[in-house]
Amino acid sequence: MTSSNNKLDFEVTVEDAAGHTISLKVWSTHSLSLSLTEGHQYELENVRGRYWSQGGTRHYQLDSTKDLTVTELGPPGDNATRLLIVGDTHVGYRHRRRDKKAKGARELDARDRFRAVMNQANTLDADGVIHAGDIFDHVAIGSDRSFVINNLKSEFNIPFYYIYGNHDEPASRRTVDGATEDVSGIERLSTVGESVGEMDVTLFGIDYSYDNFPGQPLKTSAQSVLTNANVLVVHDTPYPVQNGKGHLMYQKRGADFRVAVKQTSVDIDLIVSGHMHVGQQGTLDEFQTPVLVTGAPTPINNRKENNNPSTWLLRVTEDGIDGITRHPL
Structure with a gap:
């Protein structure tokens, strides 16, 4: 999802290996060129993470850094x-x-x-x-x-x-x-x-x-x-x-x-x-x-x-x- 916030390049919802739903925000100031495919698996390195509790529910968020690297691991069940x-x-x-x-x-x-x-x-x-x-x-x-x-x-x-x-x-x-x-x-x-x-x-x-x-x-x-x-x-x-x-x-x-x-x-x-x-x-x-x-x-x-x-x-x-x-x- 693109953003009207000129500091935010785009925001996507991802899921980690434990099944947690997480918001990933990629900021324009980091000048990153990323392409993500829905349903595929990725490894994220040099990403900033945080979590907080609200209303008895734990929420998670990931933010890009200038050193963020994203490696595609392929779709689930990928036989590469x-x-x-x-x-x-x-x-x-x-x-x-x-x-x-x-x-x-x-x-x-x-x-x-x-x-x-x-x-x-x-x-x-x-x-x-x-x-x-x-x-x-x-x-x-x-x-x-x-x-x-x-x-x-x-x-x-x-x-x-x-x-x-x-x-x-x-x-x-x-x-x-x-x-x-x-x-x-x-x-x-x-x-x-x-x-x-x-x-x-x-x-x-x-x-x-x-x-x-x-x-x-x-x-x-x-x-x-x-x-x-x-x-x-x-x-x-x-x-x-x-x-x-x-x-x-x-x-x-x-x-x-x-x-x-x-x-x-x-x-x-x-x-x-x-x-x-x-x-x-x-x-x-x-x-x-x-x-x-x-x-x-x-x-x-x-x-x-x-x-x-x-x-x-x-x-x-x-x-x-x-x-x-x-x-x-």
């Missing part, structure tokens, strides 16, 4: 596959020498952020979590490994698909692989595709491999041909990937993603890359393959850019990739 994407959680970061930590992250305990990622996946009703490497920091100790394993086996019960990054030391790799080898729903990705949902998405993975990227080609299968989307997960400096302005994201030659695409007959619909701590989206050179650089969910970037700690929600339907939305953490 939703995957929460993250990288570079660096559990164990707190053990680094103070002079080796990013400014503003001296007191950071990355365990809290790893837990927050799993909580967010649960809140967004994700069908799984994709981790693009550096689960751990290189100084992680036994209690850090136990923390991660306990969370993966916890009440969240969310499938977890991962690769290893350059900070995932051999001890961390052995611990996670050994502790989760027979655990359903926790899978290390490889060149052999892993199916998610009713063959909705096939995930491939390449661990950080120094100068050996990309190694063996991805394995083509009936699954990878019939799936709605094939996603390749890597951990390296993306090259040559262009940003929205047509400039290379990184001038330094890292992993040449073109080689990975050329040496396989699998049609790659999205490349997800960890390693770089500033999240952004781009396109792989002449292939026009979308590339998502996850960034880090913790403020550990040493460069000038604000890494905007966040995760990403990938939505896949029978028509393929239906959208990627960023979620601040």
